[in-house]
Amino acid sequence: MKASRGPRPLVLTAALTLALLAHTGHAFLAGYRSGLGLDGFGICPAEMRNCSCRSYTGAETEIDCPEADSTVHLRIEPHQYAEMRCQRNRRYDFEQIPQLSIGDTNRLTIDDCPFPHHQSILQLVSFLGTTQVKVLWLKNNANHEQSASLVRHHFAGLDQLDRLAISNAKLSDIGPDLFEHLPNLTWLDMRDNIFRLPATIFDALPKLRVLELSFNSLEELDPRLLRHLPNLRLLTLWHNKLRTLSRAAFTGMPELERLDLSSNQLESVPGDLFADLPHLTELAMGVNNFRTLPDGLFRANRELRKVKLASQRVELETLPHDLLQMLPVLDQVSLERVGLVSLPGTLLFGSANLTQLNLANNQLHQLPEDLLRDQKALQVLQLQHNQLTGLPAGLLRNTVELHTLRLSHNQIGELSAVALQALTKLQELYLDHNQLHTIELHAFKQTTALHTLHLQVNQLAFETLNTLPATAPDTGDQEQLTDHIPAPDEFSLLAQDGTPFQHLHQLRELDLSSNWLTAVPRDLLLNTHELQRLNLTRNNITSLTYANLQFLAPAITVDLRHNSIFEIDLADMERLVLLEPRNFDEQTGRARILLNDNPLHCNCIAYAFAQYIQNRLATAVYDRFELVANELTCHGPEHLEGALIKDVPTRELLCELDTPSTAIRHCPAPCRCYIRPEDTGVIIDCSGQALTEVPELPRPTTFGYRFIELHLENNNISALPDSTTASGSSGWAEVRELYASNNSIAALAADQLPRSLRLLDLSRNRLTALDGPLAESLTASTTLTTVRLAHNDWTCQCETTQLLTFAHANQRRIEDFGRLRCSDGRPLEQMTLSDLCVDRTHVIVLTCVIVSVVACLVAALSLVYYTYKLELKVWLFKHGLCLWLVAEEELDRDKLYDAFVSYSHKDEAFITEHLVPTLERDPMNFKLCWHVRDWTPGEMISSQISSSVEQSRRTIIVLSSSFLESLWGQLEFRTAHLQSMAERRNRLIIIIYGDIGNIYDLEPELRAYLHTNTYVRWGDPWFWDKLRFAMPHPPKVRGASGTASTVVKSGVSTAGGLFMKQLQGAAPVDDRLELIKPQVTPATPPALTTPPTEPISSATPAPGPFVISGNGGGVGGAGAQLLHQQLSNAYRASGHINGAFVINSNAKQSDV
Template structure:
């Protein structure tokens, strides 16, 4: 890039023209509209070694994660004072110079996770006075200087997880942030926690995470956590049993949530811990405490305020009748990921307020109405068990249940009586079972159902009126079955359905068009998903358009058909007057009918990616005329060679055009001007030509302040071969700027010189030029004949002028064909009508053993005769066979042959025949001609004939 261009970009970048120059972002993108005054810039995974200097100065959100920064220096963010959110995680940062972040006074969120920081120095975070959230997790931090957090007066969340902090007093400097509410210090190396080493004064902390530390001692001697409501001690004490010493049980009186998963403590020690939370504990997690006695544990943990207990992954096999007696006020019980195989009513008899029961990932084979007494239940999860049978009484009396998960089991049959008591059921998940049919499963409701999922089963048919009694249903998921047949009115009664998912089935075009009302009964359907089926059309127009009843549909998905749609019938979308988004990628489309979208004028999003649209007329411009409001067009990997079909498409509102992975070589000015509202242009991995045809595009992409050209600096040259692989931005467009006056002078001079030269040649060398021209034609025709196998059909081709035709008809033909039975090829008789004359001549000469030229003055004047001589003589030279016979019908002096260079040479080099004068005997002439015709072709003529 030249210095002038750099200066121009600098001006554009810093706002004198516009803060959003697309090329100035190089590898970055702006995820918000360019006209947005607060853009979000994404620069992750770009391989940067330094903070990009070209980021727009008004950027508020910047993501530069997953790069290769080793340090942050003073001045790196000098022009980004408006930043509020900065993600610089997953780099190699080991040093941040003191004062490097001084310019980020408006920053509220800073993510420095997954770097290589070893310490937090006193000046490293200086200037971040408005910072609310700071992530320093997954670094190598061993030390935090005393005044490191002194300027972070508004900090509320600090994450120091996965570092190398060994002593709790190293955390003390972070408490200089007076408003700190959440502190995450898990996965460090703390083996002792003494509260006095952290603070002796009350802290504002509300959430404290100590998880995954090898705590051997937890000692709290002062009430430093008066506001704490969430404490995570999960996986602590793994190097040995943890000792618990809280001098006053009221110190944790505000804690409502306790995570106590897989803590290495004895049952007695746990019994001593839990009373510390007796007065306020609302939620407790005991996941993974497989060594503890569950009954005793619950006796210690179930306090009046406790509402949620999680006992995941505890290898519980049996639930005793009195196990949950102390927890009668629970509203949520999670027993997932255990080994429970049997349930009974007596297990849950003490619960009076239980609303959520989770039994996922266990070994249940049946339900047997084990919780009929739990009339307050609203949520039940039986997913991923081994349930193979459901009875009519399994959910009796559960009138308040709103959500029921039964997916991931082995259920093969559902009876209509199953849902008789589920009056309030709104969400039912039956996916990943063995259902073969639905039949009348929903004939009795549940009438309040809004979300039904029956995906990943073995359904092959949807019968008439299957869902008629589910009038409140909003979403129906039937993905990943084997559905190949849908009866008429199968979805009748689903008047409130807005989303229907039928992807990954065996639906064909016949399935959709067999009945005229296959999708009737869903007047409010807005989203129809049919991708990954076997839909393919052979007709250009359908007798029964399948979507004609869906006039409220907004989104239609047809992409990734297994056999490819091949073509879209002109009336396939009939009825979709409200459709806004259409996905039809990866369907083997080779051509689009101009009338495809005439029924969908509201379309604003169109995805045609991964199709075979390489032909020039595959996408006609008329296709877009009915959808002038289109704003996003996706054409990725469609084998496109040009975007010229957009020139007359009238897409004045198009804002996003993505066509990466094609064979586009040129973008011209007219095309860009035809898209006045274009904001995003993605043409990565195309085959661009680096020549002056792309001069405008290169300059425009580098300077435009209204359109993002995604990753323009990655575009490379494919042609010419000498520039292949070179960056498109490196092409010198200045070489395309020419001096018009000089060009005019040069062209005029060349034209005058050529005129004089041509005049001279025509005047003095006219016949030589004509001769050379015909010789060249003869060479071309001879080369052409070599490529085909020629068959000899005649003994001689007669080359003569039409003025001499009487002699041919009266003398030559009677003698040679009549008396001697030779087969002759004659113009007027044997040439193929309608075929070019020169082609007839070539075929005649090459289909004959000999060529007889009847030379007269008229013959010498004929251009066609001259062509015949050239072709015959070229054959004579090329094949080295005696194939040419010259016959002079009248005396012609040598000086008259001079202009006819070829004829004169032939006369000098070869013996010729002369027609006798009047009164002379003609028998000798005919005898010599007969001998010449009988001469074997293998006889070598003189090689100097040319």
Template sequence: MAHHTFYRLMLAVIMVTGAYSHPKCNEIDRKKCWCFNAESIDIQCPIMEPQISLTVTKINHKISLQCLGNSSPYIDLEIIPEMDVSESKIFQMSYCYFNNSFMDVLDKFNIKELKTLAFESMALKDNDSNISVSKESFERLGSLESLTMTYSTLSFAEDFLANTPNLLSLTLSRNHILELDFSLKNLSKLKLLDLSGNQINNLPDGIFDDLSNLTVLYFYNNNLTELSRNSLSGLNNLRLLEVSQNKLKDIAEDTFADLHNLVNISLRDNNIRGVPGSLFVQNPLLENIRMDYNKDMILSDYIFSNLTMLRSVALNVNKLKEVPENAFKSCVRLQQINLKNNELATLPEYVFKDLKSLKNLDLSYNKLNSLPNGIFSTLHNLEEINLGKNLLKAVNENLFKYMNNLKKLDLSKNRISLIDLKAFSSLQNSLTSIDLSFNVWNNNYSVPPEYGSLSGTLSPLNDLITLKELNLGHNNLTDIPELYALTNLRKMDLSYNEITNLEVPQFALAISYNYFVDLSHNKIEKLGFRYAEDIATSNSGDAIHYNGERSTVLKIHSNPIVCDCSNYDLTRYNDNQMKNLKTLVEIDQNELYCANDKHRKVIDVHPNHIDCPVLNGCPEVCRCSYKPYYTAIIVDCSKSKLTTYPKFNFTLDQTFNQTYLLLGDNLLTRGPTENETNYSNITNLDLSGNLISAMDWVPSQIKELNLNNNLLTNLDSSFIRKLNSTRIERLHLQGNPWNCDCKTWDLQVYLMDNYKKADDIFCMNSNTELTKLTELCKVSPYLTIMLPIILGIFLCFAIAFAVFYRYQTEIKIYLYAKNLCLWFVTEEELDKDKTYDVFISYANQDEAFIAGHLLPELEHGPHPFKVCVHTRDFIPGEFITEQVVNSVKDSKRTLVVLSNHYVNSNWGKLEFRTAHAEALSEGRTRVIVVIYGDLDETKLDNEFESYIKTNTYVKWGDKYFWNKLRYALPHSKNGFYEKNKKHAKMMLKIDDKFNLIKDPPSPSNTSTPPITLDPSLLESKQIIIDVPAKKIVEGESPLLIKKVY
């Protein structure tokens, strides 16, 4: 069953489609016409010079025929292609006409029944005005319901509408018709008649008698001077009468008496003066009356009374001087009255008494200077009232009383200077827009004591808690009203006032989203931001935002904003340093220029451009300022012909951690010193353009130093070290006569290490950048040759020293064994294993001298020696000879006390010979001879005599005896010689007894001298020494010489 239903539906669609077939381009002879197939079929014929354009729409099968040629107003049917659009109901023809009957055109398209026919611009030329429209023109168009003929110059036959009895709409507008000389009698079905835009000056009586069904009559923009009851007779069902823009002057009171169903009437833009009070008595259904734009109109009392269906009345621009008190009596449904642009000076107190439905009242552009207190008291449903452009001076507390539904109030362009504090109290829950612009109100009120701290918010506007738009432009406000209660406010216009100060924090509270405040064209010089950032930070999480828009937009263009220290926070805001505040408050500064720099936009002023003048502590010849962006003090003493450095001492409320000292272009010849007052904290120092030839000191806190264009030839290493100890970020050195030589090496290194901080410099003698020089010091060719040689020698010495230091003991032993370089071996090293410093050899008879003089002094003197004497230190029971040999061997010196007793002593001779033999075996002088008493030289044998003659000796009784003796005795290199230095001159003739034997000898300060052995001593006498019967230890040399030949 479902399938059968579907097939039936498809068949119906196909049948309908076939019934309303649409022409196709392939059905058109392409040799004669162009054809374009889109949403409509567009055809132009003929091809070469098209004379017609034909469009057939696919939706409603509307045919539009337009003539393109200008040779004749009549269409040439021969060039229209044959096509079948029999179902078309709408035909429109432009810029041409037909010869006889329009049916000739329809036959070309096979149209059988047409409903709508429109002709536009058929005959525009003067020579085409003889075109006549007759009943034959519309032959066989009995089905036509709408006929339009506009923008043409035609003549109409009296019965040209005889063949169109079913017309419902007839439009003959803008055809230059002068009079209605054609008949409308057979148009009993006509509902709309449009005769507007012609030149008709008279309506014949009874012309509309047969139009009993007519509901709309457009007769505006003609030349009617009179309108009577007879001319409108027969229009019993007329609902809209439009006769505006004519030349009507007086209207009889019964003119509209037969129009009982009239709902809308327009008499606007005529010359009507007097309006009878009973003009609309017979029109109880009237809803809209337009009588505006007449001249010097005078309204009669009760003119609109009892029109209970009346909705709107337009009486604007009529030069009305008064409105009768009962003009609107009992108009209970009246919603809109327009009395704009009249000459009303006052209104009756009860003129609006019965208008309980009134919603819109326009009294603007009159001469109202006062209004009765209760004039609006009954208008409980009034939503909008416009009192703008009047002469009102005050608004009392009763004027708007009981107007509980008023939403929009316009009091602009008056002379209001006083508004009662309670004037708007009745509007607090309804008013959303108020316009008080172009008045002289200043919002200043004498504050009662009971208000206390709330005095700043005292304003009649604070009662309007539902207010969304507030216009206070062009008044005398000096301060921005504090309207914290108006949380619904979206727009406030404060432009063109006398406001001098703007505190941004009061707008950072985000009392409303999408809040726009216009403060343009005021006298604002400074914007205050105190606590604004703190408020914004605390409110940033809870601030009201809507669709991503900022809470508040402040428009401040055309204000004398001063771009100086007072507006530093504004520049910080513009520099996006107050991000939280910027999300809450946008300050619109488009086209806002600095008052102190007319060519500079405020938004282009960066915070680092702001300087605050400082006077206290500033040197007399300088200009001082505080730069808050850098928290810095700037001392500008440039171009002041200074020869000495200025002194300054600032005490400011602001904290600053930088000091900029600008001393450029002066006559300074030296750099500053650390003794300059308060210079240690300078961070930026400009010394460019002076005569400075040397720099010795730089402030420890320096960040930028400018030494351009001075007389500097070099910066020494001490100054470079001071620079390196700072945190300098920029150093300017250009324009100086730099010498590039060895002395500039430290500066070159500094520039290369700090190439990002310091400018490169050019050498005066070569005009080359210092950092690009590879040789600052030219090297002598001789130095080039000698330097490797010297370095080689030094390296050899260093290696030799290192080897000697590591193996010095072995080397000394080897040298001594080979009898080489004995000067290199010290006595202290050779005697380091000996037990005694000195062995005293003496005769027993001299023991008293020994015990009384020698021993106490040697053992207990200022420099004690370890002494060996036979009476104390020989071991009892041992062989004397063996002990003598051991005592000589174990002592560094043998001191022989040579006296007459000693010469006669055999043991003395033995001890002498043993000591002498030991000295010979070591090649050192170890025997010290002290002559005691008067020696009898005749008793000396040859051995003693020869030794005394060839060696030095010390004689007891000499005043320098002890000094000479101590000098000959062994002593440490650590101090003995130094302490006896004062006796050195006396000992110069004494042979140094501490030199090693060498051939030739080379004395050393630390070795005993060589022994000079007298040949005669060895020449004729044998020296026989008994050797103890003791085995010689391996590696030990014999101590005694047995025989000498």
């Protein structure tokens, strides 16, 4: 506990300290602002009138006046700056702005606000409370018609102003005294639409150091305009309309260092134009109309460092020979886009400190060899977009500091070994978009620091990179170069030296796209350890092997897209990668090869490549390389054309066994042979060649393969060769898959099949039987997995049972088992041995004897039966024998009803809506005894129950929970049960309706009956079918005939049914004694999903004899008396007495 309390005092102390500091800082800031006249919002006064004031960011504050629809917007940071922006075309009332006190400010900006006519700028912004401004920007006041033109009194009080910028201001009439109140101004920017300046306007600005007069429309410079600016350092006259200049225009500015005359209309200048500018360091004269320049133009400007003459509107063609001579500190020269055709060799003599020279985008055909004689400090040389055909051998001999050389978009045809030999510090070389076809072997021997080399869009070919000697043939003709045959010593040089890239150990980026290369230069694999990107797109590379991809650079990206690669052979890649020592740094990355957009031929050569793309190789391979080919499609063979290589089944990658250059041919004529690396199989396709015998097959093991897949479909072959007698050179024994469908093979022996056969297709031949040895051989084979035998002339006789036995025992092997047919069309799938091997003579004799005996017996019995029919039935029935011979209709001929329905009044809805209507109408047409309709009022209920049971062929008990509570229902069950036992016939049908609870809780008699007899359950999908079957079955099936064929007699149809009569005015009642009670119709329980009908227990007692007599043996005599004796006092308490219905008030309602 003590340890857990330790840090708490420290935390509390720190929190209190921070709170105290925050409070103290807030108080200090509030006091500071209060001392400045500021409130908590910054500079906002307590009374803001009609303006809004809010803090912006940090120390900045924004004010809008008026608040609702602002016309003036202020943004202020005290002592730093204040900006005022007005809304155009609005009426301004600066008096609405509250009085502020921001003190002296460094910068004041007035944007889009009109100048007052009789006030100074300080008076205009007097509400700011500032007296001095260092920097003033006046912008866009010319947009207001009511604005005054800028004049001298506007600058009154700004004598300490240091910088002034005026853009798009209203200067319709500029006075020569405009700047008299600004004696300390050092920086002036006047731009946008100034056409003329008074000659003495700058005389009041002796301290001016920077003068910006760009984006105006000045056409001339008055010699007096700049005469009194002794401290001027920068003069910008860019984007004016000056046509001529004189030396006098620049007199009086001895300290000028930077001068910009670009974007004017100058066509020529005098040679002494800059003679009075000895300290000039930067000069820009681009975008003019110079056709010539005078000699000695910069002779007096020995401090000149940068000269820009770029982008002339007309072609300058050439330059004076001494234009840039003897400028000891000259650093940068830009002569881009000036139309130069030639250059004098002495142009740069004496200017030894030049570091950047831009001669791009001209029309130079050649360069003087001494042009760069003195430029030892040159670092960047830009010669792109000219018409150079080559570089003089000594042009770059002294440029030892050169690190960037741009020669793109020229017509250079070859690069000699001496052209770059002095450039030991060269880092970037751009030779793209030339006509380069030759690079001498040691052209890059001295440029070992080179890290970027662009050679795209040239005519470089693999042969030229590998076979040229140290001094290339003197030819500019590509055809002669291609026809050049290297001498033996040249090949030895190649073996020793490699390609021109062998010395570029620090190369990081090489672009060789759009050339004529046919392979990846080997030196790029072995010597360029730092190479990060190699672009070989749009070349003529046709094939790749694993050797072409073994780059030592660990994280290189090689782009091989848009080549002619039709073959990628990586057969040994996985094995070699697994053998390589894992000495590369996995964190630096892996080689990434881009291969999309190539016309790949998907054959066996691409097998290993397809395995890689489909992620089926070892993980180490993917750690070493990333081959990007997600969009690479097959350009052949025809059946795979257009398929993505990642989706092609590798089993379909095949190659022809023999090629036109094969010396020893293995493929038999006229077959076509292929090899498949997926399973090292040889496919020999002889299908459709009208062959009559199997040709001599090669042995695949002799040339590195394991087995043969032989296709002989659609020929006229009548027999297969014998594998035991085949010659030693034959490959028949090495056939594993034999496709011989649609031939004329009529017989087959076991010794004709190769032992290692795994697929046998003999469908559509003339086979009639399988002999025993063949069937045993096929069954015992451990390699055979697939057999096809359909569409043959199979003979199905007792002598040919081997076929049937084999077919049924090898159903899993026989692929077309379901289509096997005998010659007579019988399916073997449904045949057994007994269908084939039957002794027909014995069968016929035995059948005739049996039929004769049976006929005699039937005739004798029929004669006896029809002679003594009545006596026989009576005797049999009296003794209870063969009662099944006595038709039930004969026993029940005099019964009035088909069934008596017993149920509880609570189940009335089920009876009236389902049971009675369905049984009494088509197609059943049964006649039911329904107490609501058929009982006679006034009679004893027990008598009517006995009478209804006795007069009905069946008694239907609707057994429900309500029925179990009804004493009359139980009486009806016992009556029907006793009658069934007396007649030894099952006349009781029980329908379980709803949930009756646990059957073991029922009374013993009912529970015993349910255990030993079948019953039906409401909700069973077969309910009506089962109920109809349990009902009486007369000779004529009930419901078989329609209403037209039914003869109605006393309400009973000939089919044993009845016409249901609608009770008029009679309410449904139950329990026989409840005719006087109000009726309550219960809801019908939902149909239940029940198990099938329970079977009758084997313990069911056999039905006893049924005797038709009046001696009291039936239910109507002694049976009825027995039933009445079993009634309890509760039953006898209610009933009919002398025609009156008496109810015992002591009886329970459930018993009534």
